Amino acid sequence: MFLQGFGYDPSTNDYLLIHVFQSLDNPANYIEFFSLKENMWKEVDATSFTCKNNHNYCFDTQSGIALNDSIHWLASCPDTDIPIDVIIAFDLRKRNIFQIPLPPNFEADFSHICILGELLNIVKGYNFHSIEIWAMQKYKVQLSWSKTIVVSIDDIQMLYFSPICSTKSGDIVGDNGYDALAKCDNKGKFKEFRRYFGGQFGLHTTMLTYTETLLSLPCANEQAAEGTRSIIS
Structure with missing residues (x-):
């Protein structure tokens, strides 16, 4: 897949x-x-x-x-x-x-995308010392991309920093993909570090944000079954 x-x-x-x-x-x-x-x-x-x-x-x-x-x-x-x-x-x-x-002449190797401040962002981790965060200020407009933050990984006490979300105050929360969370401000300055899992290095974990709801999921039947297929052009 x-x-x-x-x-x-x-x-x-x-x-x-x-x-x-x-x-x-x-x-x-x-x-x-x-x-x-x-x-x-x-x-x-x-x-x-x-x-x-x-x-x-x-x-x-x-x-x-x-x-x-x-x-x-x-x-x-x-x-x-x-x-x-x-x-x-x-x-x-x-x-x-x-x-x-993507931004003009942008090489996306060792990069990933995320949502920060309700904007589409691309995170470029080109070395083990810092990462660049680029934000698309106007959706779908290439020239609206701008480099907003450079985060020093040396200050965060992690080998890599992968942003997950931003807080209402503009702080950025990210993880190292294994066992720790870190937070920095909107200037890339380290603020807080938390280890959440004592597993061995090499065990990859994925963290996602979500919105809670009391509404039921819409579904034609209580139990999903293999349905018919159709083509959408």
Whole structure:
């Protein structure tokens, strides 16, 4: 499996599970999503979608992040003279794939995306001493990207710092992918360090943010079953 994501479509009050598949013997992508409300898998037309997963990106680039009713991933489009790194997104309302350009001349190796301050951000960890955080100030506008923070990892007491979320006061909370959390301010200055798991180095953990709700998930049947499939162009 190439990419996966889960998100909410407010226009239909539905939750969607998205899969983008790519096999080693077939260069074409296969995109499908499961509608929890309709209890059905649906296929999306992917004939013009040629982006691939880039294994040089950091951490788990398989799982998408939600913003503006879309799920986002970092990928590479090799079908050009020079391969271009981009953010690809699945529109939960329109049920289609689109691309968001990265900053001009930006090399996305050892990078990942996240949401900070309700903005799309890309985190570039090009060495073991610091990371750069770039924010897209205006959604889908390439020239609105700006480098906002450089975080010194040497001050955080971790080998790597992967931002997860930001607080109301603008502080950034991140983890090292294994057993610790750290917090820095909006200038990249270290504030707090917490170890949360005493496991051995090499055991990877994934942390996500979520919003609690008392509402039930919409579903056609109490027990989901294999449904019919249809094509969306």
